[in-house]
Amino acid sequence: MASETMTSQERVQAAIQLEKPDRVPIAILATAAPFARISGMAAAEFYRNEDKANNAIYKVFDDVGGWDLDLGSVTGKSIMMMKTVMTLALGLRLAYPGMELPDDYAYQACEEEVLKPEDYATIAEIGWVKFMTEDLVFRVLDITPAELNQTLNEIIPSVFKGKDEWAKRGVVTMYPPSPFTCHPFFRLSLGRSMVKFTEDLYYNPEMIEGALKTMTREFIETTINGCKMFNNNMTLVVEERAGGYFYPLRIFERFWWPYTQEIVDALWSEGIVTWFHLDTSWDRNIPYFKQLPRGSVVLALDGTTDIFAAKEALRNHACLAGDVHPTLLSLGKPEEVEAYCKKLIDEVGGDGGFFLSSGCELPAAIKAENLRAMVRTGKTYELSKK
Amino acid sequence: MALVELERDRVAEEVKSRAETGESPIQILEECRRGMTIVGERFQKGDYFLAELMLSGEIFKGAMAILEPYLAKVGPSKPLGKVVLATLQGDIHDLGKNIVAIMLKAQGFEVHDLGVDVAPGLVVEKVRETAPDFVGFSVLITTAFDSMKQAAAMLREAGLREQFKLMIGGGVTTTVVKDHVGADFQTTDATEGVAYCLDVMRGG
DSSP: OOOOOSOHHHHHHHHHTTOOOSSOOBEEOOOHHHHHHHHTOOHHHHHHOHHHHHHHHHHHHHHHTOOSEESOOOOOSSHHHHHHHHHHHHOSOEEOBTTTBOTTSOOEEOOOOOSOTTHHHHHHHHOHHHHIIIIIHHHHSOOOHHHHHHHHHHHHHHHHHHHHHHHHTTOEEOBSSSSOOBOHHHHHHHHHOHHHHHHHHHHOTHHHHHHHHHHHHHHHHHHHHHHHHHTOSEEEEEESSSSTTTSOHHHHHHHTHHHHHHHHHHHHHTTOEEEEEEOSOOTTTGGGGGGSOTTSEEEEEOSSSOHHHHHHHHTTTSEEEEEEOHHHHHHSOHHHHHHHHHHHHHHTSTTSOEEEEESSSOOTTOOHHHHHHHHHHHHHHHHHHO | OTTTTTOHHHHHHHHHHHHHTTOOHHHHHHHHHHHHHHHHHHHHHTSSOHHHHHHHHHHHHHHHHHHHHHHHHHOOOOOSEEEEEEEBTTOOOOHHHHHHHHHHHHTTEEEEEOOSSBOHHHHHHHHHHHOOSEEEEEOSSTTHHHHHHHHHHHHHHTTOGGGSEEEEESTTOOHHHHHHHTOSEEESOHHHHHHHHHHHHTTO
């Protein structure tokens, strides 16, 4: 078998630039639950002890053979710290193991209307960050302003520590170092709840647009500043609800696509690549991404969008990532995982511009042998043919 | 047709005024159901999206709330069939389940929704109590796969499994999950689930 000829950094950059690396780069997006499961720990235990949890993640990394790009597998000092970080990122009520849920559960989002219709105007006026940190967070989290400030002060050192640890292992990280930075549209949908937000889109659309405009401007500014602060040239944007599975194109074209173009163009002008985490089916929406500058985005698909058709539509224009289905990783056999990874590498990664990854994040019920099979196939399949 | 066009306020106004003027609530309900069927057909054809299914469901719920006191006066009608729905232990998501529940109600099914994070034992109890034609499990988190499998096993052990069709649904489900659980039907599409129930009740 041939040896690797690139570092992870070179491999990741080559894929983004739509070139063919020495082998397919492997990207991992995971919260605590899958690592806890593989390590034989309860998820709550994982959140309670930062060092123990991080050591468990690095042990999984070593045991499966390591990956090239990590999209946010870091932990906090306590369950409350992680819950606060994720609440600030998502802007909704969360239920955590060891708090609202039993110790061995995955953390989960509560589909509740925490954002009221009148909040759109406030967000449009003062921006999401101020609204979130001075108002919304106290609606969904039992925390005092002093405790919130303390948590915010603890996050950055924790993040730098995680980034350094990955760098020691040669792994590339991106901004932000937690796995959730939501698109403004997704953020509003999560806060209003799916049904209420949909009613707003159809029956009171004007009130949403002011908020989206302000949030988009703010998103661009904070992301550019964050990328500079953490010395990153790639940022993660999560969107799970704007695609053609949920909404017709007229909604997508009015409430998602213009703001997305604005974000990508602004970031790209600063040399920042946007990694879109796109859940549910985007089959109808994929052709739109051809309008973005070549090489400016990575589209991570979750196994419900047809990644093979997406490749044909965006070949030599946008990088793709994905899409080993969570069910395959949870219930499948290693040889089935290996076969699907080979198909992805051949058909989607054949001419470059591809990251091998799970569809969505690593599933909570993942089997260690399946993660190992995915990573092993990514690291050896192409090199074994040279 | 106002329901089909998702005219929320117009549906509420019309249902209210027609019920108040003494029109048969069963007739009004039947029209709403027909509207929901057309919405489902538009979804199947790709003309409508999940958003429109949700909105029509909310409109239907509103119409039902207006009609309820009038329907109570004419007495209960025989349901088309009975369905027990649940999101099982390990998972607290219910968006998909709620959409299926309202669409089944719109087709005349009696729906017993057990909620989220439901212990498998509670499903057994509910099945024993209600003797449903269908049991449906909704899932988003993969750790609930084993809860579904456990519930199916407990229903078998209780000698109840042959009395109903077991359905599973949700974005992470596939035929592999169906086989893992031992279900009769799997879908990621709410309208397919409703169509399956209708088909079975018609002897399909």
